[in-house]
Amino acid sequence: MTEFGAEIYARLDRLAEISAEPGRLTRLFATQEQARASDCVMEWMRAAGMSARVDAIGNVIGRYEGTSPGLPALMLGSHLDTVRDAGRYDGMLGVVSAIACVDELNRHQQRLPFAIEIVGFSDEEGARFGAALLGSRAMAGTFDPVVLDCRDASGITMREAMARAGLDPTGIASASRKRDELLAYVELHIEQGPVLESKSLPVGCVTSINGATRLKVTLIGQAGHAGTVPMADRRDALAGSAEAILAVESLCAERPDLVGTVGMIEARPGVARWLAAWQARPTWATAVTAWAPEPAVAMLRSHGAEVWPEVERLAGARGA
Numbered sequence: 001m002t003e004f005g006a007e008i009y010a011r012l013d014r015l016a017e018i019s020a021e022p023g024r025l026t027r028l029f030a031t032q033e034q035a036r037a038s039d040c041v042m043e044w045m046r047a048a049g050m051s052a053r054v055d056a057i058g059n060v061i062g063r064y065e066g067t068s069p070g071l072p073a074l075m076l077g078s079h080l081d082t083v084r085d086a087g088r089y090d091g092m093l094g095v096v097s098a099i100a101c102v103d104e105l106n107r108h109q110q111r112l113p114f115a116i117e118i119v120g121f122s123d124e125e126g127a128r129f130g131a132a133l134l135g136s137r138a139m140a141g142t143f144d145p146v147v148l149d150c151r152d153a154s155g156i157t158m159r160e161a162m163a164r165a166g167l168d169p170t171g172i173a174s175a176s177r178k179r180d181e182l183l184a185y186v187e188l189h190i191e192q193g194p195v196l197e198s199k200s201l202p203v204g205c206v207t208s209i210n211g212a213t214r215l216k217v218t219l220i221g222q223a224g225h226a227g228t229v230p231m232a233d234r235r236d237a238l239a240g241s242a243e244a245i246l247a248v249e250s251l252c253a254e255r256p257d258l259v260g261t262v263g264m265i266e267a268r269p270g271v272a273r274w275l276a277a278w279q280a281r282p283t284w285a286t287a288v289t290a291w292a293p294e295p296a297v298a299m300l301r302s303h304g305a306e307v308w309p310e311v312e313r314l315a316g317a318r319g320a
């Protein structure tokens, strides 16, 4: 490995140590760990000849001026937050490798005819509040203040958490960037799938990006005793959910460029002898994802919408 690569790996290892959970990498939005990671990244940015700051939503932004100050910037970067028990290359690689590139320019005292900005987005994953892409939304000027009332697992609102972390929930608009300040955005990211490796390709170029539609479905059946309610009289919401899950799978299997996942299910009351299935209220999250370049949004809408009549049909057949 080159010195360049070794330094990138060493920095990724250092960032991976900044975690809320020992032995696992978990770094969520508006936490102490996030602040520590931001400090660490800003230190590297400054050492690479950049100015560095944190904006109102917690994005870390480094800037390397071009041949004259104030030129529009090529933006590089990725996210610095993680999911729970994350991999150490997801997100961080895009930030750390970009800093290494600027460091190299700086070492050779090279200035380009444009500025370079490196951004470490404060939230991409949405792992804490269930609302994702907070950092990039704020930067794009599309942050919806409604999400400030979302609560994390311990009941803290995003607004409170941001204030406690020294961020500015009332000043999020100040994080938005004007179109003419930026030339383009380029992100290096690990492939979160098996395709490149299976084809022995070191790198791929993204031609379209994954979008998601998420549905949350509650099916309400009727509770009853597992031993005494005859099969013909059951309104079994859990069994109905199983059918609906399979319907999503086959709907997506029929269409190239579309994937679908049911990632969560909850059965209530959840007692084996009290026919858990009888009063099941499964929480059903589905992400239907399209890879089609341009009709992707329409495609997502139509396939997301296609799921509903199928669920209603299955539920109706069971009286749920």
Ligand SMILES: [Zn+2]
Pocket (backbone or CB within 6 Å): 079, 090, 091, 124, 189
């Ligand atoms: Zn990522």
